[in-house]
Amino acid sequence: MSAKTDRLPSASGKRRGSSDGSATLLAHGEPMVWLTGGGLALAVVMIVGLLGLVVYQGIFTFLPVPVVRSELHDGRVHMGEVTRRESYRPAASVIDSMPEAIQERARAEVAATDGWAKRRLVRTGNFELSGEHFDWVSDYEVARDRFPEWALVIERVTWGRFYGEPVAFEIEHRLEKATSAEAQAFAGLLHPAAGRELRFRVGGVLLAPEAVDQAAQVDACIEIWRDPADVWRQFGKYHGDVRKRLERRQRLEKHDTGKVSHRSEAARLELREAEIAAEKAGQRHGPDSPRTAEARRRLEEQRVAQAAVDAEGLGEFQRIRGEIQALNQENARYRMVMKTTSTAETPVSLSDIVRAYPANQLSLGDKIGIYFSRWGEFLADDPREANMEGGVWPAIFGTVVMTLIMSMLVVPFGVLAALYLREYAKAGPMISAVRIAINNLAGVPSIVFGVFGLGFFCYLVGGSIDQLFFEAKLPSPTYGTGGIMWASFTLALLTLPVVIVATEEALSAVPSSMREGSYACGASKWQTIKRIVLPRAMPGIMTGMILAMARGAGEVAPLMLVGAVKLAPELPIDSVFPFLHPERSFMHLGFHIFDLGFQSQNSEAAKPMVFTTTLLLILIVAGLNLFAVMIRNRLRKRFQSSAF
Amino acid sequence: MMTTQTGSLEKPVDVASPAATGSRLQAIARGEAFSPAIHAELEREQSVLDVDDFNLWYGAAQALHNINMKVPAGKVTSMIGPSGCGKSTLLRSVNRLNDLIDCVRVKGDMRINGQTIYHKSVDVIELRKRMGMVFQKSNPFPMSIYENVVYPLRIDGERNKAVLDEVCERSLRGAALWNEVKDRLQESALGMSGGQQQRLCIARAISAEPEVLLMDEPCSALDPIATNHIEDLIHELKGEYTILIVTHNMQQAARVSDYTAFMYLGRLIEYGPTATLFQKPILRETLDYVTGRFG
Structure with missing residues (x-):
């Protein structure tokens, strides 16, 4: 390098290096432009790449995707959102372990793509039923993909997401051991609604009102809608109120209960302080000095005060508990019955539902609405489900x-x-x-x-x-x-x-x-x-x-x-x-x-x-x-x- | 008419011989002692600032050698000389700005209206308040025009709005800037033109009614028109204020000053009325310098 620089045009006026191309290049500094520019480009690529990855992945998290119901050759059914697709080389043993009837076809399918197969990660949810949140499904296993019109995605307060098709919406009116006539009279007072059936619950069994025995004691009157469109309409009608009651309950649990316990904690601390003061006074001034007596007197006062605060707190606490219970009971009246891939019917209480939407019939506007509603929840709410x-x-x-x-x-x-x-x-x-x-x-x-x-x-x-x-x-x-x-x-x-x-x-x-x-x-x-x-x-x-x-x-x-x-x-x-x-x-x-x-x-x-x-x-x-x-x-x- | 300071002349001054000129400058360069030629007119003037046997070193290098000079009251005194002759150093020694430089050491004294400047008991801050200074490059502070002008009063703790307003107007009028800026006193001083900024610095320097106004090449960074403005201003300030100005520009010294001091290599060479010094100086070297034959 230095040998070349030595050959740069010298002060003597004789341009010795002019015939040497690399020397002129160095003299003009062209390589340095490329070197420094390349360094910058590398840095920019890394930064933009990292940011791009984060932004791309972060932005689409909340976008609703369709729900696919995949029926497999072996009879299993998966329903859920496809979160990811990838190519892989299935091991021969995997295909060998498949039922005989479909082995042949799967093998042919994989062989046609040089041993590569595609698979997708399906978020199947329903954790309490299946014990899994996700399932890998290979394309050669799939017999048929369907997009059920009324497949609902339900985001729940606990247990993660739920995928299923609605079969009924139920509103329960509790009747305290009413006679059949009383129940009939009550049912007559209900607002008439399209597509609604009425059922009376008698000893844990649902009966049509006409079928109820005169002497039977009716526990509850239940309004039921069975058409999916009706179910969805009723859900929209009642879910908002249920959420409001839930919020009220949370406020009671957090804020009001917190205030009560804060007060009693403060009283307890004051009592403890008085105790410490009495102890110290006893040590410092002797057990019989007037100061110790004064401290003891104050301690007794504190004891009385704390007992009063505790009693008051207990009453307040019970009042809050009562209110919470009433809210819970009211919320428990509304539920949706869902059909999933694994069970016939599962009831889902409306109070468990944070958000639900029919994923396969969303318009663009609906999708954007859900997207931003999720962002709003993400930014403004407390975490749940272990922060997930x-x-x-x-x-x-x-x-x-x-x-x-x-x-x-x-x-x-x-x-x-x-x-x-x-x-x-x-x-x-x-x-x-x-x-x-x-x-x-x-x-x-x-x-x-x-x-x-x-x-x-x-x-x-x-x-x-x-x-x-x-x-x-x-x-x-x-x-x-x-x-x-x-x-x-x-x-x-x-x-x-x-x-x-x-x-x-x-x-x-x-x-x-x-x-x-x-x-x-x-x-x-x-x-x-x-x-x-x-x-x-x-x-x-x-x-x-x-x-x-x-x-x-x-x-x-x-x-x-x-x-x-x-x-x-x-x-x-x-x-x-x-x-x-x-x-x-x-x-x-x-x-x-x-x-x-x-x-x-x-x-x-x-x-x-x-x-x-x-x-x-x-x-x-x-x-x-x-x-x-x-x-x-x-x-x-x-x-x-x-x-x- | 041609006299020298009593008793301070060690060698007879030879005006005529060009050879002597060279040898005298060489002698100075060798570090030999030299007695300046001080014109008799200065004896008659009443002085505001007296420099007595002042020496200054930057580390080991001596920058000023035995300076003795009087700055007459109410007059404009300019200092000329080639670069590095110590004229700026001398000026900055008057308000002890050189104290800010770590390696500076001084011997001798200066007096302002009879009071010593270089003594342990002197409060430098109080001393500087008695002088105003204008720098080579205009240095308005990053604040409004108004605040710039009243800065010396602000640091004195003056809060009375009426007093501040009055001083601001008087100073800006004094610096011939009032008519240009009276409508935008609250705007940043950094938005002004270079010449305006320098006049603002002059306004700031005179706002505390200084006993001496020190100017360190105030026009060297300005265009000819702005320079004219400043020179006119110096003429107007003359009489009211005693001005000591360092300049690189001999025409400027000739135009604005009453007295001129010629310095060379840290020594005062000749000091006298400007007209005399430029036309009939005592020393050959001075004539050579003012006519551009060296320096």
Whole structure:
């Protein structure tokens, strides 16, 4: 290489290298253009590829697909959504194990495609019936594919999806051991409806009203629709109300019950505090001193108060339980009876159904509606079914709150440190060592920060706080365990080098002419920093913050140690005093991805959710960054000079 | 008429001989002591700033050698000389801006209205408030025009809007900028033209009523029209303020200043009324420099 460069046109004026093609090429720098451009292209391809994969997989997760009913040669039937197709080489033994009658054809089919066969992964659902969520079906096994008109996809609160065809919709009216005449009278009062049959339940058997014996005691009057179209119409009519009752029940369970238990917990803590105080007074002042007596008297008062709160709480609790029970009973009246591939008929309670749709007769508008309704659920709801279904709202909230707290912590600290390093410290080996240490801090594995955060923040600092302020709650920790505050502190530590380095760069980029101008006006060092240097360096500091946010929001490993959990029952900010609960553990999208992808029972179902959650995390990080970039650009505009 | 500072002349000055010129410059380059030619007119002026035996080193390199000069009150004094002669260093020594450079060391003293500048007891910040400074490249702060002008008052803690408004208008009028910017005082100063920015810096420098106005090549980054503006402004400010200006441009020194100091290699060579210095200087070297024969 150097030999060639030596032959570049020399100063002597004699162009020795002009006949050598490669030398001219090097001289013009053409290869370097290709090399650098190629490097950039490679980087772009990798980034676009990764983003493309995530976006492609994430975007189509929620799109409804048709339900296929595949009848196999061996008589088995699969019904469900096809999630994936692939080619594979079936082993000979697989085909040998098939029934004789169809072996021949399967073998011929596979041989025709050079030993390759296609298979599809069918999401068959109905886990409680079949014990499987998914089934592989090879094309050579399939005798016939059908798309049943009324195949319903039902997303349930528990047990995952359900696929089946509706055979009946039932509304039960409970009658307390009514006579046949009373039941007839009741039935007469019901609204007449098209396609409806009436049945009376007598001792667990359904009978037509005419067939009921005069002396029989009727337990219930049941309205039944049997035509699939009618069933679907009735479902649409009642499902909304059932969902509303369900939401009300959830609110009662979570909010109202929570309030009651919060009150009784507070009373219990006060009692415990009084106990501790009485104990301490006894130790310090002797058992007979007036102070001990006073403490004991207070303890007795607390006991009485706590008993009152408990009694009141119990009453309130029972009232809530009663209301919940009434709601459950009302919801249990509505059910859909479904025909599946494995059983004749299975009842599905409407209260179990989150969403249902006839997959094979959706118009484009319906599909889009379901798609966005699923996104809405994903963004706004709590997770269910071990995080595999439902939404990720707590994780979104936790991620954003943690990132914001982290930024609020790391930026002031980083800026102060960088100010000292750049403005006040005298250059020397000490400062160089500090700088090197800060840069190396950026290379420490993040899990190490997690371990440090757990040991220092959670156990040492948090433990001390518990000892001092939350003694009554011990041995259960308050601050002495992972929580959103400690997670933010840990990540702040992790991202500190980024902010310090970026701020130092920004400070050194402030023209010295501006500082001199300020000094010449008689400004002190701090006045110059505050009024000239910092505002001018603000865009650069914002850049540091943006980098820190991107790094912090995407970090998972340390969070697993200092407070991110699989399922957090409560958000770190809510309506219970004092509204901000920095000690609470929280959910985080990054951790959620890890949990879905590697800890879930049903990995096939979780996979699309992994992509969707990843897409969401990327969008949130991009959104936070965009917000910061917009602020930075506004700041920059202020400092841009139009004159030179 | 042609006199030298009493008792400071070590060698007789030879005006006529060109050979002497060369040898004198060579002697300076060798580091030999040199006594400047100071014109007698300066004796009669009342001085605002006195430089007494001032020496300055950047690390081991001496940048200023035994400077003695008086800056007359209410007059414009310019400093000329080839690049690296120390004129900017001398100017920046007046408000101790060189303190910001770590390796700078000084010997000797300066006095402003009789009060010492280089002494441990001097509060540098208070000292700088008594002087205004305009830099080679305009350096408006990243804030509004208004805030730029009242910056020296702001850092003094002045909050009274009436006072600030009054100072702002007076300074901008003083800098002949008021009519151009009075309608956009709250806009960013960075949106102004280069010449306007420099006049804004002058307005800022005079807003605290300085005893001396220091100008470090204020026009070197400006086009001829903007330069004209600034020169007119210097004429208007004369009398009200004492101005010490460093310039690279000898025509400019001739146009704007009452007195001119010629410096070379960290020494004051000749100092006198501008007209005399440019037409009939005492020293041959000065004549050579102002006529462009060297430098």
